[in-house]
Amino acid sequence: MTVTMEVGNDGVAVVSISNPPLNIINAAMIAGLKEKFGEATRRSDVKAIVLIGKGGRFSGGFDINAFKKPSGDTSSDEPSASIDLIVNTIEDCKKPVVAAVEGLALGGGLELAMGCHARIAAPKTQLGLPELTLGVIPGLGGTQRLPRLVGVSKAVEMMLFSKPILSEEGKLLGLIDDIAPSKELVRASRLFALEIANRCKPWVRSLHRTDKIGSLSEAQGLLRAAREQAKRTAPNMPQHLACLDAVEEGILHGGFKGLLKETSVSKELVQSNTTKALINLFFAQRATAKVPSITDIGLKPKHVKKVGIIGGGIMGSGIATSLILSNITVFLKEINSEYLLKGMKSVEANIEGLVTRGKVTRDMARKALSLLKGVSDYSEFKELDMVIEAVIEDVPLKQDIFSDLEKVCSSHCILATNTSTIDLNVIGEKTNSQDRIIGAHFFSPAHIMPLLEIIQTEKTSPQVILDLLTVGKIIKKVPIVVRNCTGFAVNRTFFPYMQAPQLLVHLGVDLFRVDRVIRNFGFPLGPFHLQDLGGYRLGKAAGKEYANAFPDRIFRSTLNELMLKDGRNGKSNGKGFYIHKKGSKPIPDPSVLPIVDESRKLMNIMPGGKPISVTDEEITEMVLFPTVNEACRVLDEGVVARASDLDVASVLGMSFPSYRGGLMFWADTVGPSRIYSSLKKWSEMYGSFFKPSRYLEERAMKGMPLSIAAEATPSLKSNSKLILERLLLSTTDEREWLSIRDGEIWKLKQIDNGMLPVLKLCYDQMQPCIEQCFALCSMFPKDSLFCSFELIQFWMAHGTL
Numbered sequence: 001m002t003v004t005m006e007v008g009n010d011g012v013a014v015v016s017i018s019n020p021p022l023n024i025i026n027a028a029m030i031a032g033l034k035e036k037f038g039e040a041t042r043r044s045d046v047k048a049i050v051l052i053g054k055g056g057r058f059s060g061g062f063d064i065n066a067f068k069k070p071s072g073d074t075s076s077d078e079p080s081a082s083i084d085l086i087v088n089t090i091e092d093c094k095k096p097v098v099a100a101v102e103g104l105a106l107g108g109g110l111e112l113a114m115g116c117h118a119r120i121a122a123p124k125t126q127l128g129l130p131e132l133t134l135g136v137i138p139g140l141g142g143t144q145r146l147p148r149l150v151g152v153s154k155a156v157e158m159m160l161f162s163k164p165i166l167s168e169e170g171k172l173l174g175l176i177d178d179i180a181p182s183k184e185l186v187r188a189s190r191l192f193a194l195e196i197a198n199r200c201k202p203w204v205r206s207l208h209r210t211d212k213i214g215s216l217s218e219a220q221g222l223l224r225a226a227r228e229q230a231k232r233t234a235p236n237m238p239q240h241l242a243c244l245d246a247v248e249e250g251i252l253h254g255g256f257k258g259l260l261k262e263t264s265v266s267k268e269l270v271q272s273n274t275t276k277a278l279i280n281l282f283f284a285q286r287a288t289a290k291v292p293s294i295t296d297i298g299l300k301p302k303h304v305k306k307v308g309i310i311g312g313g314i315m316g317s318g319i320a321t322s323l324i325l326s327n328i329t330v331f332l333k334e335i336n337s338e339y340l341l342k343g344m345k346s347v348e349a350n351i352e353g354l355v356t357r358g359k360v361t362r363d364m365a366r367k368a369l370s371l372l373k374g375v376s377d378y379s380e381f382k383e384l385d386m387v388i389e390a391v392i393e394d395v396p397l398k399q400d401i402f403s404d405l406e407k408v409c410s411s412h413c414i415l416a417t418n419t420s421t422i423d424l425n426v427i428g429e430k431t432n433s434q435d436r437i438i439g440a441h442f443f444s445p446a447h448i449m450p451l452l453e454i455i456q457t458e459k460t461s462p463q464v465i466l467d468l469l470t471v472g473k474i475i476k477k478v479p480i481v482v483r484n485c486t487g488f489a490v491n492r493t494f495f496p497y498m499q500a501p502q503l504l505v506h507l508g509v510d511l512f513r514v515d516r517v518i519r520n521f522g523f524p525l526g527p528f529h530l531q532d533l534g535g536y537r538l539g540k541a542a543g544k545e546y547a548n549a550f551p552d553r554i555f556r557s558t559l560n561e562l563m564l565k566d567g568r569n570g571k572s573n574g575k576g577f578y579i580h581k582k583g584s585k586p587i588p589d590p591s592v593l594p595i596v597d598e599s600r601k602l603m604n605i606m607p608g609g610k611p612i613s614v615t616d617e618e619i620t621e622m623v624l625f626p627t628v629n630e631a632c633r634v635l636d637e638g639v640v641a642r643a644s645d646l647d648v649a650s651v652l653g654m655s656f657p658s659y660r661g662g663l664m665f666w667a668d669t670v671g672p673s674r675i676y677s678s679l680k681k682w683s684e685m686y687g688s689f690f691k692p693s694r695y696l697e698e699r700a701m702k703g704m705p706l707s708i709a710a711e712a713t714p715s716l717k718s719n720s721k722l723i724l725e726r727l728l729l730s731t732t733d734e735r736e737w738l739s740i741r742d743g744e745i746w747k748l749k750q751i752d753n754g755m756l757p758v759l760k761l762c763y764d765q766m767q768p769c770i771e772q773c774f775a776l777c778s779m780f781p782k783d784s785l786f787c788s789f790e791l792i793q794f795w796m797a798h799g800t801l
């Protein structure tokens with residue numbers, strides 16, 4: 001990480017920031033910038049300054065790692081930077097400063113540029129303030145300068161939706177002063193800066209501008225409407241309203257007061273659980289791209305240009321839509337011309353829907369549809385790079401298709417299936433191509449849902465996995481690579497989520513209450529409503545698979561069968577637990593209650609024949625703790641590489657509320673021991689459905705978080721910082737941890753399910769002791785990685801073991 005300065009003969013100092021790959025801003029960079037700007041201001045040969053980001057990307061913003069401070073630590077580098085760096089050093093600089101912006105300027109990156117007196121951008125540069133997606137607000141003056149540069153309405157839209165714009169739009173809005181081709185960018189910026197110095201161009205301090213704010217009543221009207229919208233669309237995200245408050249403060253009392261408000265609000269938000277949860281998701285999502293033994297072994301991804309899709313139903317047409325929108329040619333195959341036409345029309349309707357919602361332009365839609373070819377035989381399949389089978393969940397049918405594909409496709413063609421439950425080894429049983437068979441499990445609707453579950457068998461080749469991962473990235477999905485098992489990672493983890501509500505209802509709880517409670521937790525729909533969407537035929541087929549695979553923990557409900565017998569198949573025929581009418585919101589259907597009663601009688605599991613009495617909190621826990629329990633098994637069996645993959649999968653695949661950080665992150669905030677003891681109690685009361693898994697029991701007994709993967713422990717040997725993080729310190733009555741944050745060691749105590757810092761220690765002093773401790777621990781089995789805090793303190797005091 002460096003900040004350098006070069007002064008040219010023209011008297012322009014070019015200050016460059018470099019912190020590859022994204023020039024992320026941190027404390028060292030802030031110090032470097034202050035130093036170079038100080039030098040440039042002092043030097044008499046410098047007339048003007050140009051600020052650039054090295055490596056073709058101006059800056060991805062402030063270092064998000066700095067937001068991961070332990071609770072209670074209110075120090076932060078960013079607030080002081082807002083005044084010290086952006087106002088005092090850059091905006092109030094005695095020499096004009098021009099930002100030469102290329103590639104991207106996001107968050108703190110754009111805020112840095114907005115502090116300059118002008119901005120020249122390369123074409124197609126992304127400009128945005130995405131901080132709200134992380135639970136914080138722009139903290140380097142963005143809430144004040146963006147409204148002053150582009151107007152309140154556009155600024156609020158850009159911040160609340162966290163959607164970047166391109167430099168071309170930025171120029172129209174006044175955020176960018178000029179556009180110059182990448183090669184000319186620095187030269188154009190130098191000239192612009194000199195023109196300001198020579199007073200040929202205005203010297204603008206954007207914090208002082210008011211011309212774009214409009215009248216007070218107009219601005220307040222806009223903010224009122226934005227607040228109403230934020231309350232509706234982001235009810236559990238405090239940062240949305242906080243951001244609007246900061247904007248309003250600046251409008252009412254001036255930009256500088258606005259900055260102070262922004263700073264104080266930022267400090268508070270950084271401590272919030274929402275921020276911690278969203279930051280967990282940010283890093284979890286990035287981690288999914290790194291697959292051990294796949295992405296780290298030097299393979300190069302193959303270019304996938306032509307893909308065949310077999311089946312033009314909801315899934316097939318959704319997948320086709322995703323691919324053609326990313327410039328991949330699709331051959332959609334159906335068994336006859338009638339079904340083919342239906343499939344093609346479905347793709348067109350998907351694209352039209354995206355155009356209507358402003359997600360895709362007419363031009364993009366036309367181009368995408370030109371890449372879609374309908375076929376009813378395999379004659380074009382020889383040329384394909386990949387085929388994705390998306391037919392109904394019928395084992396013999398899928399086996400026949402794969403056997404045909406092996407014959408008609410070239411030997412390098414990837415053979416993927418979109419099955420959501422069936423074992424891939426069974427699907428490929430009639431072929432000799434197991435090395436190129438892979439699961440590509442999309443979530444419905446496939447052109448909208450962002451998750452792609454990639455399933456590898458023990459025979460799938462790493463190249464094939466890498467190629468599908470790359471396709472996933474190209475079509476803008478978040479791919480998680482998982483191992484083959486019934487239901488794979490996502491559906492398997494969530495099958496108890498669909499079953500527990502059924503069990504609760506048979507214990508006498510009202511089904512609509514269950515849905516309401518789960519919605520209040522943050523899911524967009526309750527589990528019964530979700531079952532309506534999937535349909536009861538699909539539910540029955542999937543239920544059979546789980547009953548075969550996991551007979552020890554299945555709840556065999558009669559309700560599904562009775563629903564089908566009553567002619568209810570959920571949304572598809574308008575009748576389920578809810579009444580579904582086109583164009584109106586589904587409403588609870590009271591006529592389903594006698595069916596529920598009949599099922600209750602048949603199952604007869606209410607203790608003493610009487611409905612149980614449970615609180616809303618217990619309902620949430622009885623639905624979600626079994627889900628966490630299954631996630632523990634998925635983790636324990638190595639179906640996913642790390643717990644954070646399940647956080648991403650739960651949010652993107654199952655709509656688990658993002659502000660809770662994902663299933664495993666949330667489970668760790670609840671605490672494994674609480675989850676374990678509740679499940680144990682319920683398993684004694686209501687049976688083996690609730691029986692705690694071995695993994696959960698182990699973690700609960702050791703007081704360890706669920707999200708530390710078991711296989712992570714041996715690799716700790718090579719990284720003493722990580723060792724420290726993982727060293728669980730057991731004392732007589734509390735759980736205590738050591739944690740390293742920004743080079744400092746914190747002793748944390750578990751209080752009210754949260755980890756609070758109670759002591760700061762010196763890392764350098766502690767390090768040799770920890771290494772000795774680890775050397776000692778490594779002589780024992782993995783499970784004995786425990787040592788007491790008192791013992792470490794003793795070593796520290798005596799300097800030896």
Ligand SMILES: C[C@H](O)CC(=O)SCCNC(=O)CCNC(=O)[C@H](O)C(C)(C)COP(=O)(O)OP(=O)(O)OC[C@H]1O[C@@H](n2cnc3c(N)ncnc32)[C@H](O)[C@@H]1OP(=O)(O)O
Pocket residue numbers: 021022024060061062063064065078104106107108109111130131134137138139140142283286287
């Ligand atoms: C005070 C301020 O107002 C507060 C802020 O500035 S908060 C930060 C605002 N900025 C953002 O939210 C941008 C976050 N980053 C992104 O969205 C994407 O990284 C991007 C669109 C910029 C680039 O995407 P892409 O090219 O796919 O690169 P991506 O793999 O995501 O990132 C590369 C590496 O940089 C890291 N990174 C990206 N942005 C980061 C940030 N702001 N802080 C710390 N690390 C960051 C990623 O974790 C990844 O690290 P890894 O290689 O160790 O996994």
